[in-house]
Amino acid sequence: MTTERLRDLIETTQGELPPLTVALVQDLDLPEHLAIADVAALTGVTAHTLRYYERIGLVEVPRDAAGRRVYDREALGRVVFITRLRDSDMPIAAIARYVELVKQGPGTEPERLALLEAHRADILHRLADLQAALAVVDYKITTYGGACGT
Amino acid sequence: MTTERLRDLIETTQGELPPLTVALVQDLDLPEHLAIADVAALTGVTAHTLRYYERIGLVEVPRDAAGRRVYDREALGRVVFITRLRDSDMPIAAIARYVELVKQGPGTEPERLALLEAHRADILHRLADLQAALAVVDYKITTYGGACGT
DNA sequence: GTAGGACTTCGAGCGCACTCGAACACAAGG
DNA sequence: CCTTGTGTTCGAGTGCGCTCGAAGTCCTAC
Structure with a gap:
C-alpha cells in the first residue's frame, strides 16, 4: 500500500515538508x-x-480501475507548481491560462513567457508592499503601542 | 475650495503618490x-x-454642517495606516481589533504589541512565500516555456 | 457477509473585502 | 431659478477561492 510508505516518508522528513519544491518532488x-x-x-x-x-x-489526474484518482509524478509536480503560484497570489484564472497554453503545445511559448513576466512583476510589486508594511509595523513595534493614525 | 489646492498638489507630485507614507502625510x-x-x-x-x-x-471621520465627511490630518493618517496594513494582507478583523484597542486607550499596549508581532511574523512568512515563487517563476522564465509540471 | 473507511460526483454554501446602485440632499455657478 | 456636481445612506450584489455535505461506490479486514 502506497500510503504506508508515504507515511514513513512524511515522518522521516517531518517538519520539513512546507518547503517542498518542484525539483524536490522529482528527486x-x-x-x-x-x-x-x-x-x-x-x-x-x-x-x-x-x-x-x-x-x-x-491538472489532469489518471484514474485506477475503480475510478479513483492516481497521482503520478507529473500530476504531483503540477500540483506543487500550482501551489507555489497560488502562494504568490497568482489568480487561478492566470494559472489556468498558462496551463491551457502548455496543453496547446509548442508555439505558445511567447504568451507563456509574457504571462510569467507579468506575474514576476506582480511578485516584485507585492514584495515592495510587504517591505513597506514591514517598516510600518516595525516602527509601531519599536515605538510600542502609539496611536494608529501617526 | 480645498479640492483645487489638492489637485495642484497631486499634479506636482504626480506619479509619486503610491509610495505615500504615514510620515509623509504629517510633513x-x-x-x-x-x-x-x-x-x-x-x-x-x-x-x-x-x-x-x-x-x-x-476610522472616525468628522462631518461638516451639511453632514459631509471632512478628513482631518488624523483621519487621513489613519486611512494611510490602514492601507499599508491591507497591502500586506492583514485581515480587516485584525485591523479592527487593533483600532479598537487604541480606542480603549492605555493599558492595551501589550495586546496591541502582540497583534503587531503576529502580523510581523505573517509578513515574514509571506515574504518567504514570494521569494520561493519568484525563484520558480524565474526558473521558468530562463528555461523559457518548459512544461509546467517540472 | 458485514462494518469501516477512503474514495467518488454533484451542487450548494461560505467568508472576505469590497463594489455598486438607487434615491435623495445640498452647494455653488451661470 | 435651475442645473451640475459632489456628497449622503442603505441594502444588496459581486468575485474569488475554496469548503462542505449528501448520497453513493468500492476495497479491506475481521
Missing part, C-alpha cells in the same frame, strides 16, 4: 502512484481543493 | 480638511471603500 523517491490523501498530506492542499483544481482544469 | 502641507474625493485621490482608495472603512469602525 524524492516517492511512490510512482499516490492516492489523493497522500498528495494532500504531502502538499498541504486539502483533498477537496485538489478535486477542485482538477475540476477547473488545472 | 506634507496638505489642507487641514479634505473631502472624501480628495482622500480617494491621495490614497488610491475609492470613496465607496472609504465609507465602508468608516462603517465598520476602522
Whole structure:
C-alpha cells in the first residue's frame, strides 16, 4: 500500500515538508502512484481543493480501475507548481491560462513567457508592499503601542 | 475650495503618490480638511471603500454642517495606516481589533504589541512565500516555456 | 457477509473585502 | 431659478477561492 510508505516518508522528513519544491518532488523517491490523501498530506492542499483544481482544469489526474484518482509524478509536480503560484497570489484564472497554453503545445511559448513576466512583476510589486508594511509595523513595534493614525 | 489646492498638489507630485507614507502625510502641507474625493485621490482608495472603512469602525471621520465627511490630518493618517496594513494582507478583523484597542486607550499596549508581532511574523512568512515563487517563476522564465509540471 | 473507511460526483454554501446602485440632499455657478 | 456636481445612506450584489455535505461506490479486514 502506497500510503504506508508515504507515511514513513512524511515522518522521516517531518517538519520539513512546507518547503517542498518542484525539483524536490522529482528527486524524492516517492511512490510512482499516490492516492489523493497522500498528495494532500504531502502538499498541504486539502483533498477537496485538489478535486477542485482538477475540476477547473488545472491538472489532469489518471484514474485506477475503480475510478479513483492516481497521482503520478507529473500530476504531483503540477500540483506543487500550482501551489507555489497560488502562494504568490497568482489568480487561478492566470494559472489556468498558462496551463491551457502548455496543453496547446509548442508555439505558445511567447504568451507563456509574457504571462510569467507579468506575474514576476506582480511578485516584485507585492514584495515592495510587504517591505513597506514591514517598516510600518516595525516602527509601531519599536515605538510600542502609539496611536494608529501617526 | 480645498479640492483645487489638492489637485495642484497631486499634479506636482504626480506619479509619486503610491509610495505615500504615514510620515509623509504629517510633513506634507496638505489642507487641514479634505473631502472624501480628495482622500480617494491621495490614497488610491475609492470613496465607496472609504465609507465602508468608516462603517465598520476602522476610522472616525468628522462631518461638516451639511453632514459631509471632512478628513482631518488624523483621519487621513489613519486611512494611510490602514492601507499599508491591507497591502500586506492583514485581515480587516485584525485591523479592527487593533483600532479598537487604541480606542480603549492605555493599558492595551501589550495586546496591541502582540497583534503587531503576529502580523510581523505573517509578513515574514509571506515574504518567504514570494521569494520561493519568484525563484520558480524565474526558473521558468530562463528555461523559457518548459512544461509546467517540472 | 458485514462494518469501516477512503474514495467518488454533484451542487450548494461560505467568508472576505469590497463594489455598486438607487434615491435623495445640498452647494455653488451661470 | 435651475442645473451640475459632489456628497449622503442603505441594502444588496459581486468575485474569488475554496469548503462542505449528501448520497453513493468500492476495497479491506475481521
